[in-house]
Amino acid sequence: xxxxxxxxxxxxxxxxxxxxxxxxxxxxxxxxxxxxxxxxxxxxxxxxxxxxxxxxxxxxxxxxxxxxxxxxxxxxxxxxxxxxxxxxxxxxxxxxxxxxxxxxxxxxxxxxxxxxxxxxxxxxxxxxxxxxxxxxxxxxxxxxxxxxxxxxxxxxxxxxxxxxxxxxxxxxxxxxxxxxxxxxxxxxxxxxxxxxxxxxxxxxxxxxxxxxxxxxxxxxxxxxxxxxxxxxxxxxxxxxxxxxxxxxxxxxxxxxxxxxxxxxxxxxxxxxxxxxxxxxxxxxxxxxxxxxxxxxxxxxxxxxxxxxxx
Numbered sequence: 001x002x003x004x005x006x007x008x009x010x011x012x013x014x015x016x017x018x019x020x021x022x023x024x025x026x027x028x029x030x031x032x033x034x035x036x037x038x039x040x041x042x043x044x045x046x047x048x049x050x051x052x053x054x055x056x057x058x059x060x061x062x063x064x065x066x067x068x069x070x071x072x073x074x075x076x077x078x079x080x081x082x083x084x085x086x087x088x089x090x091x092x093x094x095x096x097x098x099x100x101x102x103x104x105x106x107x108x109x110x111x112x113x114x115x116x117x118x119x120x121x122x123x124x125x126x127x128x129x130x131x132x133x134x135x136x137x138x139x140x141x142x143x144x145x146x147x148x149x150x151x152x153x154x155x156x157x158x159x160x161x162x163x164x165x166x167x168x169x170x171x172x173x174x175x176x177x178x179x180x181x182x183x184x185x186x187x188x189x190x191x192x193x194x195x196x197x198x199x200x201x202x203x204x205x206x207x208x209x210x211x212x213x214x215x216x217x218x219x220x221x222x223x224x225x226x227x228x229x230x231x232x233x234x235x236x237x238x239x240x241x242x243x244x245x246x247x248x249x250x251x252x253x254x255x256x257x258x259x260x261x262x263x264x265x266x267x268x269x270x271x272x273x274x275x276x277x278x279x280x281x282x283x284x285x286x287x288x289x290x291x292x293x294x295x296x297x298x299x300x301x302x303x304x305x306x307x308x309x310x
Contacts, residue, residue, distance in 0.1 A: 006055065
């Protein structure tokens with residue numbers, strides 16, 4: 001048996017979701033059998049439904065075998081330095097370098113961005129895994145390994161839910177810069193497709209399939225030189241390889257992106273998430289101070305493009 005007192009980062013989530021995070025080795029079938037067999041108490045009362053919403057200060061008694069309780073929660077220490085663009089008590093905005101993986105993968109990649117974030121917050125005293133039951137600092141958006149730019153990290157669960165909600169409702173705009181092959185006939189356009197994801201690539205179709213998801217990307221040509229265009233991209237949806245695949249589909253792949261059609265000799269494409277716009281209205285939350293804020297970085301390839309164009 002374990003007794004757990006719900007803290008701020010555990011509150012406002014379903015009981016079954018919390019237990020799944022707190023006891024990740026507990027099979028789901030055994031969890032729901034536990035509800036039926038009175039193995040879960042909240043504030044001294046048996047709870048038979050995982051739909052119960054946790055409140056800060058709730059006391060849980062969990063009557064499961066000891067083997068399903070993890071005694072300690074670890075993270076992988078990282079010495080990687082963070083390029084922090086903005087920080088306050090709730091969020092970090094980080095400029096991720098090209099080549100860095102955001103989360104661990106099946107290749108066992110070391111020094112991921114999330115490990116660097118957790119290590120940074122552990123050293124600053126803002127994160128102690130031993131005092132958390134279900135939460136650890138999390139990334140609100142993600143970028144591919146070879147895409148650089150801005151990523152939001154949440155320091156606590158309430159802001160994580162808030163930022164994720166604003167991203168889902170498209171109230172946080174994500175703008176990218178990239179170099180694409182060719183000169184565009186349309187200098188601005190909105191691209192609509194249906195994307196199906198496979199293990200190592202994605203496929204686009206005009207018609208929707210059972211496995212596909214609709215994607216939408218806006219682009220604007222900023223400058224042109226020779227047979228190359230510098231674009232500003234706004235992601236309306238955010239799917240894996242979305243920008244790369246859609247530009248490839250209209251015969252303007254990212255310069256150097258061989259996977260999606262580039263014939264260029266260079267083998268590293270330039271794609272950078274260079275601006276975030278918090279485009280939402282105040283809603284009487286502790287995070288209203290972020291309303292209207294913009295964060296941006298400069299991209300080396302943009303400077304190079306214009307210096308060679310002058």
